[in-house]
Amino acid sequence: MPAPRILILGATGGLGRALNRHLAPDHETVLWGRAELDFERPEAIAAQLKAQPFDVLLNVAGMTSPDVCEMQPEKARMANVIGPQVLAEYCHALGARLIHFSTDYVFSGEPRDVWKEDDETNPVNVYGRTKREGELAVLQASPNALVARVSWLFGPDKPSHPDHIIQRALQTDDLAAVADKVSVPTSTVNICDWIERIIHEHPETSGVLHLCNTGSASWHSWAETALEVAAGLGLPVKTTHVKPIKLADLTQLKAPRPLMTVMCNERLQNRLGIEIRHWREALEEHLVEKHRQK
Numbered sequence: 001m002p003a004p005r006i007l008i009l010g011a012t013g014g015l016g017r018a019l020n021r022h023l024a025p026d027h028e029t030v031l032w033g034r035a036e037l038d039f040e041r042p043e044a045i046a047a048q049l050k051a052q053p054f055d056v057l058l059n060v061a062g063m064t065s066p067d068v069c070e071m072q073p074e075k076a077r078m079a080n081v082i083g084p085q086v087l088a089e090y091c092h093a094l095g096a097r098l099i100h101f102s103t104d105y106v107f108s109g110e111p112r113d114v115w116k117e118d119d120e121t122n123p124v125n126v127y128g129r130t131k132r133e134g135e136l137a138v139l140q141a142s143p144n145a146l147v148a149r150v151s152w153l154f155g156p157d158k159p160s161h162p163d164h165i166i167q168r169a170l171q172t173d174d175l176a177a178v179a180d181k182v183s184v185p186t187s188t189v190n191i192c193d194w195i196e197r198i199i200h201e202h203p204e205t206s207g208v209l210h211l212c213n214t215g216s217a218s219w220h221s222w223a224e225t226a227l228e229v230a231a232g233l234g235l236p237v238k239t240t241h242v243k244p245i246k247l248a249d250l251t252q253l254k255a256p257r258p259l260m261t262v263m264c265n266e267r268l269q270n271r272l273g274i275e276i277r278h279w280r281e282a283l284e285e286h287l288v289e290k291h292r293q294k
């Protein structure tokens, strides 16, 4: 059977670039950024999709900054609810597979062990609310669609928190990070592997699925772990110590953030029949790969 033709929406973003790098060698991938399809023009979407044959649509496009969403709620709704809903309607009518990406920020952040797929959502900001509405709109329009929730991404295609903290530690030992907010740092390299397996080995997977590494971290412990790995690799970081601060100290944030959004990945482990590695191991691999030439 020929490999499915995969259309990636949001291809200019971090996860979009990662998916293309992983899938392009063995698949026919088509990359669309906002220039090719803009969720703020929903009336044009069906005709644009009609002109491009595909079997699987990976939607990693969306308005992803909580602060921008808070300031532009109408645009956030177009990008995170209306656009994905139109995609789902089109895919359902066509019989194409839709994998739509969502976030741990659909949860309230109240204290608990972990959040499971069917736990009640209760987002605290516009980003989380529009992403949750988008999940529901997608699944209503296309019950066979998969909603893949991810959290705290890192990987080679877009610098994120651990890369930024290492860059800063090369300049100064005056570092601070929030210690009272936790989630699961997750490798985009791992996500790409899981998505490829789902497409090929478990195409019937639908509903909501948490795609995250194992374990949990705060922005603070994630930062200190990254610095310890960097120091171990011989990077001249000025410290591996980061001052712990509270989320409430970040008074410049426009959107409230949920404090505890660690997702459970048991359903993913059972579905794929694999043991998913700890985020620390994945982070170490990322940093070794990134810095080994330097």
Ligand SMILES: NC(=O)c1ccc[n+]([C@@H]2O[C@H](COP(=O)([O-])OP(=O)(O)OC[C@H]3O[C@@H](n4cnc5c(N)ncnc54)[C@H](OP(=O)(O)O)[C@@H]3O)[C@@H](O)[C@H]2O)c1
Binding pocket: 009, 010, 011, 012, 013, 014, 015, 016, 033, 034, 035, 037, 038, 039, 040, 059, 060, 061, 062, 063, 064, 065, 078, 079, 101, 102, 103, 104, 131, 150, 151, 152, 153, 154, 158
């Ligand atoms: N990064 C994380 O830590 C994280 C955590 C939890 C969940 N997620 C979810 O994972 C997915 C991918 O995230 P990411 O980090 O790869 O995002 P990203 O780097 O911010 O990329 C977002 C993509 O969406 C496109 N886009 C934005 N507004 C659009 C619009 N109105 N119409 C069409 N395209 C639009 C952007 O295009 P332009 O570049 O042209 O604006 C870009 O290609 C998202 O669903 C996000 O909610 C990410």
